[in-house]
Amino acid sequence: MSAKAWVAKGPKQKMALESIDLGPLGHEDVEVAVEHCGVCHSxxxxxNNDWGISQYPAVLGHEVIGRVSALGPGAKGLKVGQHVGVGWTANSCQHCRQCLSGDQHLCNKAQPTIVGRRGGFASHIRAHxxxxIPLPDALNCAEAGPLLCGGITVFNPLAMFAKPTDRVGIVGIGGLGHMAVKFAHAYGCDVTAFTSSESKFDEARGFGADHVVSSRxxxxxxxxAGSIDMLIVTVNVPLDWDAMLGTLAPNGRMHMVGAVTEPVPVAVFPLILKQGSISASPTGxxxxxxxxxxxxxxxxxTPQTEHMPMSQINEAFERLEAGKARYRIILDADF
Ligand SMILES: [Zn+2]
Ligand SMILES: [Zn+2]
Incomplete structure (x- = not known):
C-alpha cells in the first residue's frame, strides 16, 4: 500500500509531498483515509526537534479525522467506512500495569503517532x-480534529480534578486554552480566563469565560488571591508564578499541561498552608x-478553527509559529 504524505527530511525543514510505502497492514492495525488533521504546537x-526525540524522515500530524479504509484481521470494534479519530498516541503495549489499568497513555512503550511512525499529514495513516477512536455521529467531523490532542489534554484535568461548582482559571487562551474555557463552562464551572493578549478578551468571553484577566x-x-479552586496552565512561557499560585483557594490545585521550558519556582510554605497541589498530565x-x-x-x-488545504502545510506551520492561528488550524486533505 502506498500513500501520499508531507515529509520532513530533517529539523526545521520544509515538508515536501512524497509517495511512501506503508508496507503490509499489521494484524491489529487499522488504516484510516485521512480527511482532516489539526496542526498542534507539538x-x-x-x-524542529525541540525535545530531541524526533526521527526523520518525519510525517507529522496527530489530530487526525478520517474514515476506516482497511482493518487488520485482529482489529476489533471498528467497521470499514466508519468515522474515527487518532491523537497523540497510535499504540501502546497492551499488557503493562498502566495499559491494563486503563492508563494506556502512561504506558512507557506508548508510541507517539508522529515519532517513529507516520502521522496524519498524509492520505492514509495507521494506528492500533x-x-x-470512533467519533459520535453528532460531532462535526470537519471541526473535531483538534479535540483528539489539544482537547483531551485540557479535558482530562477537569474530568480528574474539577467539580462543576469549582472556580476554574484557564491560563493562556490559545489552541489548548480556548478549548479548556469551553469545556469548563459546559461543565458548569465559574471560569476565569488569563491571557496576555487584550485582543482576546472578548473572544474569551465568547468561549464561555465569566471573567478575563491579563496574565501580565x-x-x-x-x-x-485565594479565590480559584483549580488553575489549568496551557502556556509554555514563564509567568509570575507566585502571583498565580497565590490565586489558589485552600485545597487548590495548579495543573500544568503546557510544556513550560523554564523550571517553575515554587514557594513551598504558602502551598503547605493552603494544602495546595501542583500537578501535570499529558493526554488521556x-x-x-x-x-x-x-x-x-x-x-x-468544537474548537474555533481556520481551515487550509493540506497542500499549504508549510504556510500553516509558519502561521502557527508566528502565533497567528485563531485558534487552531485544520488542514483538509487535498491529495
Ligand atoms: Zn498535540
Ligand atoms: Zn503498556
Missing part, C-alpha cells in the same frame, strides 16, 4: 485499533478520549 516541536497584570492577578487514555468526544457532541463543543 507538531512544530517535533519538526485500541487507539483508533500582576496586580490584577493578586486581586484574585482511549476511554478518556471517547468520553471527551461524547461530552463535546452533547454540548456541541
Amino acid at each position: 507538531d512544530l516541536s517535533v519538526l 485499533w485500541s487507539w483508533t 497584570d500582576s496586580a490584577a492577578i493578586k486581586s484574585l 487514555s482511549p476511554v478518556d478520549i471517547a468520553t471527551m468526544l461524547d461530552f463535546s457532541a452533547r454540548h456541541k463543543i
Whole structure:
C-alpha cells in the first residue's frame, strides 16, 4: 500500500509531498483515509526537534479525522467506512500495569503517532485499533480534529480534578486554552480566563469565560488571591508564578499541561498552608478520549478553527509559529 504524505527530511525543514510505502497492514492495525488533521504546537516541536526525540524522515500530524479504509484481521470494534479519530498516541503495549489499568497513555512503550511512525499529514495513516477512536455521529467531523490532542489534554484535568461548582482559571487562551474555557463552562464551572493578549478578551468571553484577566497584570492577578479552586496552565512561557499560585483557594490545585521550558519556582510554605497541589498530565487514555468526544457532541463543543488545504502545510506551520492561528488550524486533505 502506498500513500501520499508531507515529509520532513530533517529539523526545521520544509515538508515536501512524497509517495511512501506503508508496507503490509499489521494484524491489529487499522488504516484510516485521512480527511482532516489539526496542526498542534507539538507538531512544530517535533519538526524542529525541540525535545530531541524526533526521527526523520518525519510525517507529522496527530489530530487526525478520517474514515476506516482497511482493518487488520485482529482489529476489533471498528467497521470499514466508519468515522474515527487518532491523537497523540497510535499504540501502546497492551499488557503493562498502566495499559491494563486503563492508563494506556502512561504506558512507557506508548508510541507517539508522529515519532517513529507516520502521522496524519498524509492520505492514509495507521494506528492500533485500541487507539483508533470512533467519533459520535453528532460531532462535526470537519471541526473535531483538534479535540483528539489539544482537547483531551485540557479535558482530562477537569474530568480528574474539577467539580462543576469549582472556580476554574484557564491560563493562556490559545489552541489548548480556548478549548479548556469551553469545556469548563459546559461543565458548569465559574471560569476565569488569563491571557496576555487584550485582543482576546472578548473572544474569551465568547468561549464561555465569566471573567478575563491579563496574565501580565500582576496586580490584577493578586486581586484574585485565594479565590480559584483549580488553575489549568496551557502556556509554555514563564509567568509570575507566585502571583498565580497565590490565586489558589485552600485545597487548590495548579495543573500544568503546557510544556513550560523554564523550571517553575515554587514557594513551598504558602502551598503547605493552603494544602495546595501542583500537578501535570499529558493526554488521556482511549476511554478518556471517547468520553471527551461524547461530552463535546452533547454540548456541541468544537474548537474555533481556520481551515487550509493540506497542500499549504508549510504556510500553516509558519502561521502557527508566528502565533497567528485563531485558534487552531485544520488542514483538509487535498491529495
Ligand atoms: Zn498535540
Ligand atoms: Zn503498556
